[in-house]
Amino acid sequence: MMEAQEKSKLSKNVLQMKFMRRSVVRLDEEQNAEEEKQTIDDEHWAYDIPQLKAKESKFQCEASYLPFEDLVFGRMSYKGFNKEIEKMMKEKNTEQSLAEADRREKEMAVSDDEMAERFTSLVGTVGKKFAKKRKKAEKEKVTETPQDTIDTVQTDAPSKKKKSKKKKKEFMKPNEDE
Amino acid sequence: MRDNPLSICEREFILAAVEIQKRIDGREPYDLRKIKITFGLDYGCCHVELGKTRVMAQVSCEIAAPKQTRLNEGTMFINVELSPMAAPQFETRSQDLNTEITRLLERSIKNSRCVDLESLCIMAGEKVWELRVDVHVLNHEGNILDCANIAAIAALAHFRRPDVTVCGEEITVHPADERDPVPLSILHMPLCVTFAFFHNGKCLILDPNEREERVMDGKMVVSMNKHREICTLQISGQMLLEKDQIFRCTNMAVKKVIVLTELIQLSLENDSNARAAGEKFGFAESVETNEITTEYKEESEVDMSDIDDQVVMATQNGNSEDGSIEELELDMETKVTIMFEGTGMIGQGGANTWDMDEDMESDLTEHKQKPQANSRSATIAKHIGGDLSGESEEEDTVMLQQEDIGLQSKPIISSEEPTGNEIDLTAALAKPRGKKKKSKHKH
């Protein structure tokens, strides 16, 4: 993560240019948010006793009412009194209804995680079913391949096998280093 | 602590509204705010609310030596306290305002000799009663002076000093259980009425509130009694007034003073009746329990007389509520009325019913229907309407009264489905009250 961020850092000269203003603001904000996090962390240094540190508080405090009550934006206009505000209200409304629809859809539909979870439990049982067949098929294939497919397939299959082996080796490497 | 700043838009709006004789709180230019006078458990304690401005006055007395210049007269001392509780800015720079109010009260009450100080003499040249009037401003929403004056005068009239007998050189002060305390002799009641001037003195309004006081060019304070005697007159600010304008103001002030005097006397009477009958009195008793009293809404009078008719009706409904509006009294006379059982507390909040479950709501309404007999106290509340409105403008005025849709109608309304399109308005409106209402006139 750190490396990636450092890479994307722009030079001072570029940032000083007029058109970069927005990204400067954005970067500043990101930095502010980070710093704030840091300060909050720092504020807690007094409590940094090992035993207390072990169990994290299960309460999270929030000073504003905003996350609790779904308050709407405070500027409103009606019957074309202030066109600009009205346009903004409309945009916000559509955004909100879209988000609402999304949320509802999510509620109704099965989420990816859920799907994955369900299938992991199935992997074992369903896997077995297919495993036999596959094994059978593989066995059959193993016996068949040397005879039937010689030219094209043969050249591919060994290379794949090699690659996977290589990968495995690569993956093992760091372990060995340690 | 810093003051609540006045924004440009408030200033401009108030000035523009005053020019067309409108005020933010829905009053006519020459209307006082709602006044409520309550007496405390002790004698000489009075609490006055003028709109949201609140002042408490307490009179006390002790025996002291007279002044060398007036050997056979008692003395009176007026002290005004502006605490930061009234308004945050009173902590630091309230000295000027404090002196101004103290001086005007002294001029109005002390210098007009409304209290017979000679009767406070116990032994000439040696011992007299020294009266002390402590005026505490509890909340500042403009026009502290008028409110303080009413409180001080009412407290003085309510006060009883211990009886004293003089036998040769010996002075006996009788405690209250031995002999009934004696009231002071109040000869007349001087009351202040404040006028605020705008647009170089062209527009004037009575009883300015805090925002209006900030915007005004200047003000004129007239202290008068009901016998049309001017006790004090002060003009301050940067504007020039015409002679006839001052006459007009004093004439207007007389009318207000007569009404106010009557109100004070009635509330005193009411208090003494309650004490005599052994009923509950004092402002602790007059406080409604289970009611929100800190920030209650005054009934709002929305004057929408000549808003153009382009307004599209949101809903097409029948003439059912039309009738109920028409049948309102046409009586424009100002009458001083006592409203028992807390009817003066219209709009006195009540629990917040917003966003509550149905069952909780019914729970609440049960509490609300508690017997209100204990609120029969020395509380007088009264709305002094525009008795000068004949003079100001005869126009179509329809006031939106909050109690029309008031809290009493809640059980009926809340039993309905919240999604229902039809709301039984008649149920909400058919609440006959002994309240004066201005209604629509057709010229």
Added chain:
Amino acid sequence: MEHVGKIFMPGDVLSNLQASQKSGKVVLGPGLKCDNDSVFVNKPGVLKHKEPNFYWIDSHQKKYVPTRGEHVLGVVTNRMGDVYRVDIRGSEPASLSFLSFEGATKRNRPDIKIGDLVYGKLLCANKDIEPEMVCIDSTGRSNGMGVISCNGGFMFTCSLNHIRKILSPQFNLLKTLGNSLPFEVAVGMNGRIWVKGRSIKETIAIVNGLNSVEYMDTNEIKVMCRKLLDTLAGF
């Protein structure tokens, strides 16, 4: 859980709060404070709960405590070099840089007089330093914030719980009035509301309407609104 909807006083201890199943955390809002493992109430009011794990106290309050991220309506009180002092009814005035307006540059300063109203968002609000306000969002657009044009319109104050009521999605007074009256409002979380109608009388009517609904429930508001519109239409 059984506490939800009940009234609590400062110092009361809460237990059995429902934690989120994912993170195992409970989010405590205004009026609640945690100390080690117990939760205390520090504002008097009604305990509210929102799924899955949000708890807070709904209380009556008039004093504004600046909170990060909230939209406020401020009055410019002073100008000090590059920043404006803005009164937001907090204990201290907020600072507002002249650059934090849409399209503002060092050359092109926004036209702001002392006493003007600004609608903005609190960028940071800390108990130890003065709050900072901005009138642009993170993309640099004003998005409804900025100076509120002062020709006409009136600003008034009300309690903070009333503001939250006005801004809640169920509040119907503005929408219903808006069906028949053209007007504009700006509602700040710091207890200030600015209203502008077509004329002074209409503005006063809306101000009074907004002021009087503090203790009404949805149905009462409906009735009041109906009546207000009827009177407006000249019944």
